[in-house]
Amino acid sequence: MITRLSTLFLRTLREDPADAEVPSHKLLVRAGYIRRVAPGVYSWLPLGWKTLKKIEAIVREEMDRIGAQELSFPALLPREPYETTNRWEEYGDALFRLKDRKKADYLLGPTHEELFTLTVKDLYSSYKDFPVILYQIQTKYRDEERPRAGILRGREFIMKDSYSFNMNDEGLAESYSLHRQAYQRIFDRLGVNYAICQATSGAMGGSASEEFLAISPTGEDTFVSSTDGSFAANVEAVVTQPGTPRPIEGQPEPKVYDTPGASTMESMLEWMQRDGIEVDGRPAELSDTLKCLIVKVAQPGKEPELTGILIPGDREADMKRLEASLEPATVELASDEDFAKNPFLTKGFVGPRALAENGVRILADPRVVEGTAWITGADEKDRHVVGLVCGRDFQPDGSIEAAEIKEGDPAPDGKGTLTLERGIEIGHIFQLGRKYTTAFDVQILDENGKRTIPTMGSYGIGVSRLLAVLAEQRHDERGLNWPVEVAPYPVHVVVANKDPEAGAAAERFVAELDAQGVDVLFDDRPKVSPGVKFKDAELLGMPYTVVFGRRYADGVIELRERGADTRDVPAEDLVEEILSALRPAAQS
Amino acid sequence: MITRLSTLFLRTLREDPADAEVPSHKLLVRAGYIRRVAPGVYSWLPLGWKTLKKIEAIVREEMDRIGAQELSFPALLPREPYETTNRWEEYGDALFRLKDRKKADYLLGPTHEELFTLTVKDLYSSYKDFPVILYQIQTKYRDEERPRAGILRGREFIMKDSYSFNMNDEGLAESYSLHRQAYQRIFDRLGVNYAICQATSGAMGGSASEEFLAISPTGEDTFVSSTDGSFAANVEAVVTQPGTPRPIEGQPEPKVYDTPGASTMESMLEWMQRDGIEVDGRPAELSDTLKCLIVKVAQPGKEPELTGILIPGDREADMKRLEASLEPATVELASDEDFAKNPFLTKGFVGPRALAENGVRILADPRVVEGTAWITGADEKDRHVVGLVCGRDFQPDGSIEAAEIKEGDPAPDGKGTLTLERGIEIGHIFQLGRKYTTAFDVQILDENGKRTIPTMGSYGIGVSRLLAVLAEQRHDERGLNWPVEVAPYPVHVVVANKDPEAGAAAERFVAELDAQGVDVLFDDRPKVSPGVKFKDAELLGMPYTVVFGRRYADGVIELRERGADTRDVPAEDLVEEILSALRPAAQS
Structure with missing residues (x-):
């Protein structure tokens, strides 16, 4: 095909669009690939459309290669199935909702778990029909609070979403692995520079969820990778190496100090130097201290419960890690009112002892293990206690990942240290399990004629976003630079x-x-x-x-x-x- | 590609779905091509999706061949451009409207004239950039009052829409002609049995608008074609051959008869036989009589005006033809109240004389020409007048196409007679003109540096509907029967x-x-x-x-x-x- 610039529907711009902040957005608009229609809503001009189709073709080829079957669900969806799974409400403001002329409720599909599940239920009934992997490359809608960066985070965008259905967990692991390989081939062919990040900590089960992040300084997601390249994960998924237990016997009794004004890291350090506080014969450091964060944790459908979170004093609390650790419960910081209602909480000087004495649950950083001694609040104003030993003077009710990750922290797999990087999510693979098949009561007869609920995997690729990601990773100050397989014209x-x-x-x-x-x-x-x-x-x-x-x-x-x-x-x-x-x- | 039925995501059904009335709907569901999600909203299962893609590919090839350029606009559109063209309101209940989280108004695009026009305005400014033809194959939304027949009339459906932009009318005629040829090639390659119908009468200018109708007994549109195949048109577009003028001199004076009870076709005929009424020396027939229909015609933004419509007594009035003749005015029948307010209207016996005397506008069937004599109401209860001569006893203010078309009527081009058939609209080509370019003030510099508003053509193909049309035209009682180029697998x-x-x-x-x-x-x-x-x-x-x-x-x-x-x-x-x-x- 020969396309002549004398007739191509194109006008290149010398100036960056006023609303563009990231390079891909500026260049794709200036080069006439996309054009803004509304916030987060873009038209695809001929060059952009051709590029998008090339990316889609690569995604399609690799999905077909693993035996996935393409179909296409509507974008306009009735409320009922999303009501069944509670997502009609759960999605909140991010869901575009509308009514038809008969006042029936509809939504614009943000993802299609419900439809895939219902269709499998409708068509299949025997184990002989399984496994099956289905996918679509389709326009999706999310009413993002802050649509940004052109097509990097749009409100109408194109996604490849696929779902696997297996009769058992081994099958799911196999479907998951097929997707992982397909995704690697797709991103390799596209020439994207990416990392595969563990998306959740071990709590939900090993490799149950991984994100493919394109490495980019404009990325919204922070992730960590180990210096030797053997490990990458979302910050939320990093597991802290536990501290080493020590014998309790022979450790000195705790001793309380007057510490007027010592309520910040700096003033703590000042006090410890001034009073010559020592730990194991060396001057005490902030990492010897323990902060006690008071939060309220609400399990789904239950009243919030006061909880103390212990983290080493040299680290800030990372609320995203804290929240991920406690999911599906929600967390908020205790208010002044909460402190007033619970006078045993001495603000700025809370320690684990008062919590334990008053029945408040204590969750501690993994470094807080039996026999470790800490400097922490003495539950009295302007006083701290030194040498409070875990397992003797206080006992955590559980462990929690709530402390920030720092560049240079040891990698969880013990190989090298951690580096912090920024990335753009381009793919996500997830062993979803039986949440949707249970919600829709999908019963399949197994080899023995027994009704069995199949298990699902859910897998996504941001197809339109990939175009922006390639622009982001491969541009220079003069313009775009497409790989041969993706370029609208080589x-x-x-x-x-x-x-x-x-x-x-x-x-x-x-x-x-x-x-x-x-x-x-x-x-x-x-x-x-x-x-x-x-x-x-x-x-x-x-x-x-x-x-x-x-x-x-x-x-x-x-x-x-x-x-x-x-x-x-x-x-x-x-x-x-x-x-x-x-x-x-x-x-x- | 080899697809095995042992793994294909498919279940064929032996029973017709309960809600299906037409063969294509029954068979496409039974054969596992589509599956209903909501009224007029369907999923494409793997076989259906593959078939649809083949149809799309043929459409795309032929559009590319005429130099049309593909792009893609969003389906989610802001209200403003549709406000400018007044279509936000005009579309009525057929438009899906919604609000985003900031309460801004959006719609799901039913057609995209506004976006195409705005984009051309945005990118182009000189006559050198023209002509340009742009198209998209895209999901569209219309909240049909009665979605029917599966994907024949859906609420979410796939359309190819294209628009041409030319600097002058000759250019538009050329773009129109290119589309006409492309459409013929598309429908020929698909193996559709279709007719090209004039969609409007000459009033709007020759071949300004044509519809491609797939011939099918389940079609919703009636069209006429001539027995020799040289003519086809929508019923609304059929032009009646005018009557032959006759000399007025020497014609007998009108004579009034008592005709008690003669208010239906039958009773008129009875009276004329009983009283031995003759016309040109032969017994009078119903075609010698003239009905006088009283309607109210409202020009846009004006008060309705009483109007008399004269049509030959052997034909019913065809309200669709009447309305098309008077567009953009709207029409309704006069009510009892209107008759009461205008006592000169003798219900059942209205004739042209009382209308003329009371200043009521008269529009007459084209057969009513100078010198023709008619039997019609005498403006008195139970009386008719014979020998009322046009141009002597009454004078119409204009001509109108308001009489029904009958099988066997002479074809407008004088070749053969007319046959009535049913069809399904699969394509529409339309010389749209400057409505949208004027609304958005698209000014282009011409060869002389003068600002000129370009003219547009608008062209549509119902891509998903075509799949149903092929199923409709080519099935037998045992199932579907795809042409080689369209079959998901040959x-x-x-x-x-x-x-x-x-x-x-x-x-x-x-x-x-x-x-x-x-x-x-x-x-x-x-x-x-x-x-x-x-x-x-x-x-x-x-x-x-x-x-x-x-x-x-x-x-x-x-x-x-x-x-x-x-x-x-x-x-x-x-x-x-x-x-x-x-x-x-x-x-x-």
């Missing part, structure tokens, strides 16, 4: 010589590429200067630009590889040169 | 012989077809009887079914052409036989 041909001979030669060249099945973007605009054409070529970002320029008369054509080198090619070698440059990608 | 291979050798031979055969690039649906189900497999094959409707059956041992394979003959093919010729059967389609 080759961009520029006529930059007024000699009609040069134009005619370019015409013959693009016709020949077209005959070889290579799509070409052809800058045949007669009244546009070479300078503007080169600027546009760099902005639009095709991997190879062929210039019929000044030295055409000498039989020399320029071949520019976007983001790499430029070289001269004799006119007679040009087609072969291009074909061989494109070949490796075509074979992948 | 070949269906059935193993109907328990001999493992037969199964192995079938495996080799499908592998060979796959290697040749032919997609195969392979019924490899081990425990399903040949009878059930044959029934399923007919229901699913692939064009060719290859049966490895009883006579496999004799080297004979059965080749069944859906809806046609079955023949025996020697095993060694099988691949070549299939390839040559598929070849003509592949070359088209």
